[in-house]
Amino acid sequence: MRYQVSNKYKAVVIGGSAGSFQGITQILANIPKDFPLPMFLCLHRLKHVRNGFVEALSIKSNKIVAEPFDKESVKKGGVYLAPANYHLCLELGNTLSLSTEELVNNSRPAIDLTFESASYVYRDKLIGILLSGANKDGAYGMMKIKEKGGMTIIQDPQESMINAMPNAALAATKIDHILTVNEIVNFLLELDKACRG
Amino acid sequence: MDDNTPDIEITELRKLTQVIKDKYDYEFKDYAMSSFKRRIKRVLDLYKFKNVDKLINVLENNPDYFEEFVSEITVNVTEMFRDPTFWKVLKEQIIPNILLNHNKITVWHAGCSSGEEVVTMCAVLDELGALDKAKIIATDIDTAIINKAKNATYSMKNMEVNNKNYARYQGTRSLEYYFKETNGEAVVHKSLLENVSYRKHDLVQGAIFSKFDLILCRNVMIYFNQTLQNAVLNKLHESLFKYGYLAIGSKESLIWCEIANKFIVVNNEEKVYKKVKD
Ligand SMILES: C[S@@+](CC[C@H](N)C(=O)[O-])C[C@H]1O[C@@H](n2cnc3c(N)ncnc32)[C@H](O)[C@@H]1O
Numbered sequence: 001m002r003y004q005v006s007n008k009y010k011a012v013v014i015g016g017s018a019g020s021f022q023g024i025t026q027i028l029a030n031i032p033k034d035f036p037l038p039m040f041l042c043l044h045r046l047k048h049v050r051n052g053f054v055e056a057l058s059i060k061s062n063k064i065v066a067e068p069f070d071k072e073s074v075k076k077g078g079v080y081l082a083p084a085n086y087h088l089c090l091e092l093g094n095t096l097s098l099s100t101e102e103l104v105n106n107s108r109p110a111i112d113l114t115f116e117s118a119s120y121v122y123r124d125k126l127i128g129i130l131l132s133g134a135n136k137d138g139a140y141g142m143m144k145i146k147e148k149g150g151m152t153i154i155q156d157p158q159e160s161m162i163n164a165m166p167n168a169a170l171a172a173t174k175i176d177h178i179l180t181v182n183e184i185v186n187f188l189l190e191l192d193k194a195c196r197g
Numbered sequence: 198m199d200d201n202t203p204d205i206e207i208t209e210l211r212k213l214t215q216v217i218k219d220k221y222d223y224e225f226k227d228y229a230m231s232s233f234k235r236r237i238k239r240v241l242d243l244y245k246f247k248n249v250d251k252l253i254n255v256l257e258n259n260p261d262y263f264e265e266f267v268s269e270i271t272v273n274v275t276e277m278f279r280d281p282t283f284w285k286v287l288k289e290q291i292i293p294n295i296l297l298n299h300n301k302i303t304v305w306h307a308g309c310s311s312g313e314e315v316v317t318m319c320a321v322l323d324e325l326g327a328l329d330k331a332k333i334i335a336t337d338i339d340t341a342i343i344n345k346a347k348n349a350t351y352s353m354k355n356m357e358v359n360n361k362n363y364a365r366y367q368g369t370r371s372l373e374y375y376f377k378e379t380n381g382e383a384v385v386h387k388s389l390l391e392n393v394s395y396r397k398h399d400l401v402q403g404a405i406f407s408k409f410d411l412i413l414c415r416n417v418m419i420y421f422n423q424t425l426q427n428a429v430l431n432k433l434h435e436s437l438f439k440y441g442y443l444a445i446g447s448k449e450s451l452i453w454c455e456i457a458n459k460f461i462v463v464n465n466e467e468k469v470y471k472k473v474k475d
Contacts, residue, residue, distance in 0.1 A: 069450040070419040089231040117231040
């Protein structure tokens with residue numbers, strides 16, 4: 001399958017829940033240290049465990065993974081992880097914001113909120129990637145990304161440990177690419193090349 | 198999530214905040230855009246308003262509705278001993294430090310929501326034997342939630358998470374010491390809250406009304422944009438005695454605020470600052 005990589009893209013959002021840890025670690029281990037686009041990660045996680053998750057994700061990552069503070073500015077190539085028990089959103093003007101609004105899809109952080117707010121800010125210049133998971137969080141967000149002309153990618157339900165989440169996205173909107181984690185990595189590497197011009 | 202309502206445009210939000218400003222003199226224009234937009238969308242869904250214009254229309258014609266509206270757009274999520282390690286620092290370092298130099302302590306909970314934070318403060322002070330030295334003011338913009346705070350009655354279901362927090366804080370008692378269970382609800386002992394006064398106050402438009410040794414404004418300014426955060430931080434700064442302490446939420450930061458140079462960091466992990474310049 002040929003992907004339409006181009007240097008028009010400005011950001012990547014990744015959502016995942018049960019069964020996504022391995023995939024996300026593999027992605028972080030394989031993208032280069034100077035991958036130029038910012039990445040926003042919204043992964044379902046234990047509510048009251050504030051520490052440890054960033055560290056676990058960082059072990060094999062080439063990039064520094066950080067939990068942002070409220071109203072932190074997005075930096076080129078930064079990797080931002082939604083903190084435990086906070087929704088992570090993008091604001092116009094290139095900042096991140098946090099919120100403790102109600103749970104959405106039983107989740108806080110909720111992938112739908114990260115994806116929708118990112119689609120509003122980055123419009124057709126956003127790539128949304130949804131990995132394995134046990135509920136439907138992210139499906140609405142993927143729909144919003146598609147509505148704004150962004151690119152939608154799901155982890156192949158066949159490969160996903162739990163495929164409810166990718167399948168829900170598939171049912172909700174047009175998915176541009178159904179890829180295994182290996183293929184997602186290759187895609188990101190090509191994107192990396194394209195963005196460097 | 199559902200998608201019955203179309204996307205709300207910024208121009209519609211501008212119109213809405215202008216109407217609210219003109220008619221009610223509340224200023225929401227500098228609330229953080231993404232969450233404010235979701236709050237408005239939620240109100241549209243909740244009351245089955247077909248669009249923002251309908252909401253504007255209702256606000257223009259039904260002054261009685263306004264307080265309910267404010268109540269619905271504010272985010273009131275809170276817990277007792279939220280961020281347990283913060284309360285541990287407060288108990289072991291901050292409050293003892295304040296009491297080292299004075300025999301009294303004045304505290305302001307700015308954006309106290311339903312009062313769990315206030316109950317927590319009183320419990321900590323009680324455990325330090327300092328409750329009778331305290332004068333506490335708790336404020337919020339939301340009238341309904343302030344009344345809830347005054348009532349200090351919480352569902353037993355919520356007490357689960359509160360109990361877990363208390364255990365992580367490593368309190369010397371059990372949380373049950375502070376309330377009585379009645380009809381499935383935890384009623385906080387009135388004696389614990391004797392030194393607290395609750396008031397409605399708007400951090401955005403409201404005037405500075407007193408000076409404090411310690412201000413907690415936690416998880417309130419995350420709903421504001423940077424412009425408004427700076428403005429509110431100026432007010433909080435002015436409301437502190439020199440060498441007084443300011444505590445913000447654990448995921449908030451003063452680093453990029455204009456006023457940062459008038460504070461020093463006392464505890465970076467728990468986001469406690471000290472005013473060192475007027
Ligand atoms: C998420 S709660 C925080 C409660 C508590 N401080 C905590 O950290 O658990 C935020 C509160 O800020 C209040 N708030 C929002 N805007 C405000 C304003 N302009 N003035 C005063 N309070 C405000 C809301 O009504 C809400 O109760």
